Amino acid sequence: GWAGEGPGSSGKNRRVCHAAARLEMGSLWEEFNRLGTEMIVTKAGRRMFPTFQVKLSGLDPLADYVLLMDFVPLDDKRYRYAFHSSSWLAAGRADPAAPGRVHFHPDSPAKGAQWMRQIVSFDKLKLTNNLLDDNGHIILNSMHRYQPRFHVVLVDPRRDSERFAHQNFKSFSFPETQFMAVTAYQNHRVSPAVGWGYPPSLPRDPLTPLPPQITQLKIASNPFAKGFRDGEPEP
Amino acid sequence: GWAGEGPGSSGKNRRVCHAAARLEMGSLWEEFNRLGTEMIVTKAGRRMFPTFQVKLSGLDPLADYVLLMDFVPLDDKRYRYAFHSSSWLAAGRADPAAPGRVHFHPDSPAKGAQWMRQIVSFDKLKLTNNLLDDNGHIILNSMHRYQPRFHVVLVDPRRDSERFAHQNFKSFSFPETQFMAVTAYQNHRVSPAVGWGYPPSLPRDPLTPLPPQITQLKIASNPFAKGFRDGEPEP
DNA sequence: CCCTTTTCACCTAGGTGGTAAGAT
DNA sequence: ATCTTACCACCTAGGTGAAAAGGG
Secondary structure (H helix, E strand, O other), rough: OOOOOOOOOOOOHHHHHOOOOOOEOOHHHHHHHOOOEEEOOOOOOOOOOOOOEEEEEEOOOOOEEEEEEEEOOOEEEEEEOOOOOOEEEEEOOOOOOOOOEEEEOOOOEEEEEHHHHHOOEEOEEEEEEOOOOOOOOEEEOOOOOOEEEEEEEEEOOOOOHHHHHHEEEEEEEHHOOOOOOOOOOOOOOOOOOOOOOOOOOOOOOOOOOOOOHHHHHHHHOHHHHHHHHOOOOOO | OOOOOOOOOOOOOOOOOOOOEEOOOOOHHHHHHHOOOOEEEEOOEEEEOOOOOEEEEEEOOOOOEEEEEEEEOOEEEEEEEEEEOOOEEEEEEOOOOOOOOEEEEEOOOOHHHHHHOOOOOOOOOOOOOOOOOOOOOOOOOOOEEEEEEEEEOOOOOOOOHEEEEEEEEEEEOHHHHOOEEEOOEEEOOOOOOOOOOOOOOOOOOOOOOOOHHHHHHHHHHHHHHHHHHOOOOOO
């Protein structure tokens, strides 16, 4: 949607105050969000899926901008996945915050006209749980919830532009992109095999389709996971 | 080598006049050059191999530079490959010059420190023979000879910097990188099969190894051509 | 137990020269 | 004849989740 403007649009530089960002693939993000989006984090770094992509408007075509993302904890909790109830439970206070990093869009800096010409995609961004990562990836704590944030920063040619830094950027948060960082998918565990799982679950009506779980939705929508698809649906 | 400075290093901006470029993979380029380098051009665009790569020094670490390449005809001739003598022959005047294009290194602009940190590689550059190409590739005439050229351009923050444009760049030409543009390799035709080729060549001593031809050298040195290698030499 | 790491088969995406057909 | 094009098998490079192994 078009929502997501951060607080404090007042007192902004005129070259950023009209900036607007529309989240691409919004319906896919919402589909994931309904199930509770999970994003894999690995030591080497893992892409996000869906990819964070926006269509920009309202920039000064001739001004230079830097585009970047960061990730803010959604709360101060650590979570665990309750197997039997198929739900997330808070499990104490958050771990010490991971080193705060930002990801600059690799095309930065570029003119407003260039950014607005087509969809801006953050597909090079990778998430890691390695606190000592030196590949410049975004470091997150597994089993914690995060809100991706997107920033448009005007490159201010004036001397002493640091003084005006607070006026020169505009931030966007799309609630439907929030997610749980995990090292392995949790939410895919449905109707565990007989033999463990206590108390035993009631026999499930085999005619009631399971709601598509995170893993199934990733497999169905991420081209790189095509190897795990079953039949051959839509042409 | 370190050679290759273009003419007219005088009157240059002090931030470019000390710039130096060392060609990487020089021995490979020379090996190709001894055989007569050929570069494939296609409608869709083809990479160069070897890739044009340089190590830069002498830049102002804090100044911004744009790096780019272009290709200049080495002469005003069109060539054809003389089958029987395994040699190139001039075959009339050059075709009308192709639209002159330049290829900006995709990391441009960047600070001198960034450019000097590691080897600068132009591996995204593609050559095409399509005069109507709209992918931004370099357009060349097949069967014509070219000299790649490399330019370091200082981004001049001054107003009216166009006035100083001639002072703000420095160019490099490495003679060992010149090549013939072709749509299919010509120089790989050695000792044609019996039946045509006139006059008939003398029987070749089977113990005298053939000099490695362009195709064989490409296959041996380009990782993407590994599928055409014969034995499994060096570990 | 719960979570993380490693390895793997299976994909996407795209860069090779060979080959045969097509164009002039 | 000579040059160009389209297609192909075979690579490199790297993004998937599954499964098994590893660690507290």
